Amino acid sequence: MYCYEGEIGMKSILVVDDVATNLRMMEAVLKDSYKLTLVKSGEQALKFLSKNNVDLILMDLIMPEMDGFETYRRIRGNGKDEHVPVIFFTADKAVEQEAEGLRLGAMDFIRKPIVPEVMLRRIERILELEDLQKDLEYKVEEKTKQVKQLMFETITAIAGTIDAKDPYTKGHSERVAEYSVKIAKELGMDEKRVNELSYIALLHDIGKVGIPDAILLKPDRLTDEEYATMKTHTSIGAKVLESLNSIQHIEYGALYHHERYDGRGYPNGLQGEEIPLYGRIIAAADALDAMTSNRAYRKHLPKERVLEEIANGKGTQFDPVVTDALLSLIEREEIVIE
Numbered sequence: 001m002y003c004y005e006g007e008i009g010m011k012s013i014l015v016v017d018d019v020a021t022n023l024r025m026m027e028a029v030l031k032d033s034y035k036l037t038l039v040k041s042g043e044q045a046l047k048f049l050s051k052n053n054v055d056l057i058l059m060d061l062i063m064p065e066m067d068g069f070e071t072y073r074r075i076r077g078n079g080k081d082e083h084v085p086v087i088f089f090t091a092d093k094a095v096e097q098e099a100e101g102l103r104l105g106a107m108d109f110i111r112k113p114i115v116p117e118v119m120l121r122r123i124e125r126i127l128e129l130e131d132l133q134k135d136l137e138y139k140v141e142e143k144t145k146q147v148k149q150l151m152f153e154t155i156t157a158i159a160g161t162i163d164a165k166d167p168y169t170k171g172h173s174e175r176v177a178e179y180s181v182k183i184a185k186e187l188g189m190d191e192k193r194v195n196e197l198s199y200i201a202l203l204h205d206i207g208k209v210g211i212p213d214a215i216l217l218k219p220d221r222l223t224d225e226e227y228a229t230m231k232t233h234t235s236i237g238a239k240v241l242e243s244l245n246s247i248q249h250i251e252y253g254a255l256y257h258h259e260r261y262d263g264r265g266y267p268n269g270l271q272g273e274e275i276p277l278y279g280r281i282i283a284a285a286d287a288l289d290a291m292t293s294n295r296a297y298r299k300h301l302p303k304e305r306v307l308e309e310i311a312n313g314k315g316t317q318f319d320p321v322v323t324d325a326l327l328s329l330i331e332r333e334e335i336v337i338e
């Protein structure tokens with residue numbers, strides 16, 4: 001194995017060929033422009049790649065023991081080099097081999113006898129393409145992050161306008177989202193769904209825009225009629241969110257956060273797992289925030305009472321599995337109750 005360190009910033013190339021004269025020729029053509037490593041067999045190539053990274057691989061197809069295709073398959077399967085471009089050397093008129101190589105995902109072929117100028121141009125072009133692709137991927141990733149951030153901020157702001165109406169519910173939606181996320185993670189939900197749930201939870205009370213302030217902000221007990229109106233914030237919310245198609249199930253929080261596991265909730269009196277999991281989680285998070293924040297008509301409950309209320313609600317108001325997750329989070333002080 002021969003290595004040329006090259007200069008800082010140079011791209012690195014691994015050449016695999018069993019014929020010494022070929023390797024020497026590659027060496028002469030490439031050593032001034034690239035960090036270069038030359039090896040004589042597929043085994044040596046795999047060994048080198050297990051400890052080093054390269055930008056491009058040039059490989060002979062016909063080699064004793066492990067041929068180019070077999071080496072290629074193993075490189076692709078090593079868990080880190082599945083995207084490194086590979087160029088094969090082939091004998092002239094090896095059309096079938098070229099077809100097979102392209103099918104496997106090879107970037108290009110260089111026919112023997114090698115014309116140095118042609119080889120250099122092909123290498124340059126492929127490395128340029130790789131750079132462009134990486135740059136594009138980076139830009140797409142950045143844009144995606146920005147869009148996600150914008151969406152999160154917008155939804156948080158919308159949720160905030162609902163909570164801002166009443167000084168006692170300030171920050172309620174954000175806290176419900178925070179608790180919901182913690183419960184979901186405790187239940188082992190994957191990142192994508194946890195993210196989706198956080199938006200859904202933030203918007204669970206959006207239907208309160210349709211409730212008259214006289215009812216929404218009334219400090220005294222609501223009359224039966226007023227309470228019936230208040231309850232409609234669930235279905236109003238679902239209606240408002242109906243047109244938001246970019247987040248799946250966006251209406252689940254609004255629609256299901258007052259359903260109860262035993263079927264005695266509203267608006268539809270659904271029971272157990274008829275209530276979507278997102279709804280069951282948000283219902284518990286919402287109840288926890290109601291117990292732990294001050295309201296116009298009462299101060300928040302002390303911690304022991306909160307734990308008692310949650311435990312009592314297991315299987316009646318709350319999903320038992322969600323209840324256990326919430327209780328462990330409080331026990332481990334990942335959700336802190338003052």
Ligand SMILES: [Fe+2]
Pocket residue numbers: 204205233257258
């Ligand atoms: Fe609500």
